[in-house]
Amino acid sequence: MSLHENAVRVLKEYADQDELRAVYLDHLAAHPDGMWKPCEAGHVTASALVIDPERGKVLLTLHRKLGMWLQMGGHCEPGDATVEEAALREATEESGIAGLTLLPGGPVRLDRHPIPAPCNWHLDVQYAALVPQGAVEAISDESLDLRWFTYDEVADVADASVVQLVRRTLARL
Numbered sequence: 001m002s003l004h005e006n007a008v009r010v011l012k013e014y015a016d017q018d019e020l021r022a023v024y025l026d027h028l029a030a031h032p033d034g035m036w037k038p039c040e041a042g043h044v045t046a047s048a049l050v051i052d053p054e055r056g057k058v059l060l061t062l063h064r065k066l067g068m069w070l071q072m073g074g075h076c077e078p079g080d081a082t083v084e085e086a087a088l089r090e091a092t093e094e095s096g097i098a099g100l101t102l103l104p105g106g107p108v109r110l111d112r113h114p115i116p117a118p119c120n121w122h123l124d125v126q127y128a129a130l131v132p133q134g135a136v137e138a139i140s141d142e143s144l145d146l147r148w149f150t151y152d153e154v155a156d157v158a159d160a161s162v163v164q165l166v167r168r169t170l171a172r173l
Contacts, residue, residue: 004028004035006082007044010125013106020110024123034123037075042112042121046086047073048102048129049165050095052148053173058166059137060158061094062145069149069158071165073124074142083107087127095146096138103128108168111161128169 001009011024024044033039049071050059060069072094073087080086084102091100111124137146149157154166 001081003076003080003082003086004032007035007125010083010106014110017110020112023112024110024125027123035076037119040118040120042115042119042123043075044083045073045075045122045124046080046083046090046127047071047124048087048091048100048127049108049162049169050091050097050100050129050131051103051169051173052131052135054133055148057148057150058154058169059095059097059131059146059148060154060162061140061143062147064142064144067144069147069162071126071162072129073126083125084127087125088129091127091129094140094142096140097131097135099132099135100129101132103130103169103172105172108172109165111165113161126165128165128172 008028028034031039035044063070072091074090076086107125108128109126113122115122139146155163
């Protein structure tokens with residue numbers, strides 16, 4: 001199964017955000033290259049909110065290019081067999097935390113947001129990743145900073161998309 005086929009399967013099984021889910025599925029049906037960064041109509045990305053439920057905190061990255069506090073995530077790569085693997089790889093790379101595990105149940109939410117041309121759109125499939133006990137983060141080249149925030153602090157530093165991701169993750173927990 002290709003990554004494209006996996007994304008279609010994941011989206012068909014995702015039982016929420018029906019209108020947005022349809023946009024993603026239509027995009028993939030129209031664009032065989034819709035998983036990859038060069039697709040100028042937009043492309044699917046994968047991200048994960050790194051969460052430590054025991055401490056009541058989430059780890060956000062201060063994105064180097066955007067200057068915003070965001071969840072870990074980014075572009076799919078040819079070595080990614082599944083969207084889940086892409087999200088977990090991105091979360092591990094950007095947080096520096098080994099042993100992350102995705103919260104069961106598939107994606108937590110979808111978020112479509114504009115990006116500069118020529119690509120135009122990110123169609124982000126968002127997961128949540130649980131930290132192992134004793135996890136220690138390490139900043140990556142893609143980040144200006146990493147910081148733990150309590151659930152309530154997220155609304156003060158991040159945009160509405162991240163706030164919604166935290167809310168949906170907490171509801172899933």
